[in-house]
Amino acid sequence: MILHKAGKEVTYMRQESFKKILLYAVLILTTVVMIGPFIWLIFSSLKLQQDMYTIYPSLIARDRATGELYITFKNYLEAFQILDFPNLFKNTLLVAIINTLVNLFLNSMAGYAFARINFPGREKIFKIMLISLMVPGTVLLIPNVLIVKMLGIYNTRAGLIFPFVMSVYNVFMMRQFFFGIPASLEEAARIDGAGRFRTFFEIALPLVKPALVTLGIFTFLWNYNNFLWPLVVLTDQQKYTLSLGLGSLITMGSSKYHILVASSVVVALPLIVIYMMFQKYITEGIIAGSIKG
Amino acid sequence: MESSHLAYLNVKEIKPKKTGHNPLLNEKNREKLTGYLFIAPLIIYFLVFQVAPILMSLYYSLTVWDMRKSPVFVGIQNYASLLFDNLMYPNFWPSLWVTFKFILIAMPFSLIIPLLLALILNRKMKGQAFFRTAFYIPVVTPGVAVAAMWKWILDSMFGLVNIFIKNTPLVNVVIKPHSWLGEVGTALATLAVMAVWGGLGYNILIYLSGLKIIPGELYESAHVDGASGFQKFRYITLPMLKPTIFFLVITGFIGHFQVFDQMYLLTKGGPNDSTLSYVLSLYNHAFTYYEMGIACAMSYILLLIILIVTLLNFKFVPQKVDD
Numbered sequence: 001m002i003l004h005k006a007g008k009e010v011t012y013m014r015q016e017s018f019k020k021i022l023l024y025a026v027l028i029l030t031t032v033v034m035i036g037p038f039i040w041l042i043f044s045s046l047k048l049q050q051d052m053y054t055i056y057p058s059l060i061a062r063d064r065a066t067g068e069l070y071i072t073f074k075n076y077l078e079a080f081q082i083l084d085f086p087n088l089f090k091n092t093l094l095v096a097i098i099n100t101l102v103n104l105f106l107n108s109m110a111g112y113a114f115a116r117i118n119f120p121g122r123e124k125i126f127k128i129m130l131i132s133l134m135v136p137g138t139v140l141l142i143p144n145v146l147i148v149k150m151l152g153i154y155n156t157r158a159g160l161i162f163p164f165v166m167s168v169y170n171v172f173m174m175r176q177f178f179f180g181i182p183a184s185l186e187e188a189a190r191i192d193g194a195g196r197f198r199t200f201f202e203i204a205l206p207l208v209k210p211a212l213v214t215l216g217i218f219t220f221l222w223n224y225n226n227f228l229w230p231l232v233v234l235t236d237q238q239k240y241t242l243s244l245g246l247g248s249l250i251t252m253g254s255s256k257y258h259i260l261v262a263s264s265v266v267v268a269l270p271l272i273v274i275y276m277m278f279q280k281y282i283t284e285g286i287i288a289g290s291i292k293g
Numbered sequence: 294m295e296s297s298h299l300a301y302l303n304v305k306e307i308k309p310k311k312t313g314h315n316p317l318l319n320e321k322n323r324e325k326l327t328g329y330l331f332i333a334p335l336i337i338y339f340l341v342f343q344v345a346p347i348l349m350s351l352y353y354s355l356t357v358w359d360m361r362k363s364p365v366f367v368g369i370q371n372y373a374s375l376l377f378d379n380l381m382y383p384n385f386w387p388s389l390w391v392t393f394k395f396i397l398i399a400m401p402f403s404l405i406i407p408l409l410l411a412l413i414l415n416r417k418m419k420g421q422a423f424f425r426t427a428f429y430i431p432v433v434t435p436g437v438a439v440a441a442m443w444k445w446i447l448d449s450m451f452g453l454v455n456i457f458i459k460n461t462p463l464v465n466v467v468i469k470p471h472s473w474l475g476e477v478g479t480a481l482a483t484l485a486v487m488a489v490w491g492g493l494g495y496n497i498l499i500y501l502s503g504l505k506i507i508p509g510e511l512y513e514s515a516h517v518d519g520a521s522g523f524q525k526f527r528y529i530t531l532p533m534l535k536p537t538i539f540f541l542v543i544t545g546f547i548g549h550f551q552v553f554d555q556m557y558l559l560t561k562g563g564p565n566d567s568t569l570s571y572v573l574s575l576y577n578h579a580f581t582y583y584e585m586g587i588a589c590a591m592s593y594i595l596l597l598i599i600l601i602v603t604l605l606n607f608k609f610v611p612q613k614v615d616d
Contacts, residue, residue, distance in 0.1 A: 007331070018417065020418075022549075023413050023418065024418075026409075026410075026413060027410070027413060027414075027418075027420075027424050030410060030424075031424060031427050031428070033490070034427055034428050034431060034490070034494070035427050035430055036528070037442055037443070037446055037453075038430065038434075038442070039444065040453055041442045041446075044445065052490065053450070054449045054451065055451065055456055055459065055460075056456075056460070057451075057453070057456060062356045074597070075580065095489070106334045106335065106338075107335075108332045109332075109334070110331060110332045110334065110335040112331060113327075113328050113331035113332045114332070116365065117324060117327055117328035117331060117616060118324060118325075118328065119324065119327075119328030119329055120325065122328065125332065125336075129335070129339065132339070132343050134599070134600060134603050135343070135596060136547055136550075136551055136574050136595070136596070136599050138551045138553070138575070138592070138593045138595065139347075139350075139550070139593075139595055139599075140342070140343070140346045140347070140350075140592075140598045141575075141576075141579075141592070142350060142575075142579050142585065142589055142592055143346030143347070143349045143350040143353070143589070143592070144342060144346050145579075146349060146353075146585075147341065147342065147344075147345060147346055147349070160600075163342050165338060166334065166335055166338040166339075168335075168339070168343070171335060178339065183371065185371065190607075195327075196324070196442050197327070198325040199459050200331075209350075221433055224355075224435065225435045225436060225437075227435075227436060227437055227554050228553055228554065228576075231557075232576075232579075232580060240437070242433055243436070243437045244437075246435075246437045246441060247437045247558055248439075248441075250309065250437065250440055250441050250444060250558045250559070251558060251561070257444075257448070257451075259444065260441050260444065261441070261442075261445055263441070264437075264438035264441035264442055265438075267435055267438045268434045268435055268438035268439075270431060271433055271434060271435060272433065272434060275429070275430065275433040276426070277425055279347075279429075282433070283425070283498060286498045286499065286502070287498060287499075287501070287502035287505075
């Protein structure tokens with residue numbers, strides 16, 4: 001009886017470990033599909049042009065005459081000559097950082113007011129704002145170009161910033177986060193005579209710091225990645241962002257892959273590093289966002 | 294609305310008042326003022342960049358306008374021409390059809406594959422965090438860099454995909470090398486696969502958050518009743534994931550419907566307009582042909598389609614109780 005049971009246990013365990021191996025195989029295969037292309041991209045960027053064009057490639061560059069393995073940064077030097085990367089980075093970071101900071105400040109102020117301050121029409125205003133969430137960005141694309149022209153900020157960095165200087169969705173998220181912290185602390189401060197501004201800055205805001213980090217990262221990533229809006233608002237190459245600069249390289253049509261490949265590593269790598277650093281906040285942000293839906 | 298007024302009164306009654314002449318009125322007004330002050334930037338932003346554009350494009354959608362001369366009011370002519378005049382606007386229906394095909398190809402994969410992977414990752418395996426992180430990298434990578442990457446990997450001569458197909462026995466019998474983005478038969482499907490790949494990590498996270506809130510007791514009692522793994526999935530996991538799946542369907546539909554970047558960068562709508570998506574067509578009308586009236590009408594039709602889908606969502610998706 002006991003023996004029989006033990007035998008059953010062994011087959012069960014064998015089944016389980018087989019299953020485990022199978023599942024890991026699936027995960028590893030998926031990993032190859034998901035990050036394999038990036039690894040290939042990076043290694044391609046370290047090859048000389050002539051060694052990229054082969055139908056028997058190796059991951060690490062191999063000299064086609066001697067067969068020796070090597071690494072070269074020549075493509076990067078060339079890429080920096082074709083695209084003005086320092087300027088592209090400057091433009092991108094300028095726009096992304098200003099937009100992120102202003103977004104955090106203004107969105108959390110509005111979110112706080114909707115969560116904590118009582119004023120007539122509060123719920124009504126908030127509901128009207130929420131309806132606007134149903135309007136997708138591309139619907140506003142063309143009229144916003146017209147607005148930006150009317151404001152005289154077409155083809156300027158300000159034109160990249162202003163239309164996205166706030167976000168109704170982020171106001172909604174901030175309101176949720178402020179609901180999530182106990183009001184008692186703020187009330188205590190207010191009894192002690194602190195005004196709304198001070199309670200907001202000194203008590204409420206520090207309590208939602210993780211939320212600010214999460215929303216800040218998302219706003220930054222979105223601005224860094226955005227392609228369509230800069231495409232329709234900027235004509236002056238001097239003001240191009242990284243996405244736009246790289247985009248123009250792709251659409252120029254000349255298939256100089258060694259430059260394209262090195263340039264896309266330059267554009268993508270900083271963001272992947274940032275993602276790795278703040279990975280936790282991004283994951284949590286998405287999960288919070290989807291639950292609140 | 295009424296409840297907020299009541300709450301407002303209640304709060305005022307409970308709150309201890311400081312001494313001073315007529316403190317009630319002062320503080321009340323100050324509170325109101327502060328509230329409006331806090332949301333003032335939002336109101337201005339909302340009016341300038343949300344309300345004004347919507348109203349403006351409604352007006353311009355009823356005009357003919359090339360941005361040089363002043364707009365000429367023509368009523369609903371733009372809408373009528375787009376919908377019924379195939380000679381003047383031959384791309385309208387095809388671009389809608391291309392977009393729907395794109396969604397139809399991408400959607401099933403971007404729902405099923407991430408679900409399977411989320412189920413695996415939900416098993417508390419070693420390295421779970423690593424895999425989750427790895428799968429999410431394509432989501433945070435700039436779309437333009439991803440486009441450049443695929444352009445290289447899908448190159449018909451020296452791209453890794455075709456080299457892999459050519460050099461791998463068995464595989465080269467089943468699949469032939471293609472100019473993946475250059476042939477009418479493969480271009481749209483290739484872009485759809487790229488979209489599935491790009492959104493996989495995000496969808497996995499959404500599924501994981503959905504799986505996390507399924508109470509463990511359900512599985513325990515099913516286990517006691519002798520349910521098999523598949524039965525548990527069929528009768529517990531799947532029904533409990535319904536809101537998550539609906540969420541992904543709706544956001545996926547809205548997101549895919551606005552697909553632009555990859556088409557603009559990699560195919561320009563070609564070959565033979567086979568990848569001319571709706572938003573790319575809209576972009577062309579506005580910024581290549583300078584038909585602002587038509588472009589605005591297309592924006593409104595886009596808005597209408599998305600509103601219908603969103604309202605269907607509200608109608609059929611079980612609304613969760615707000616915390």
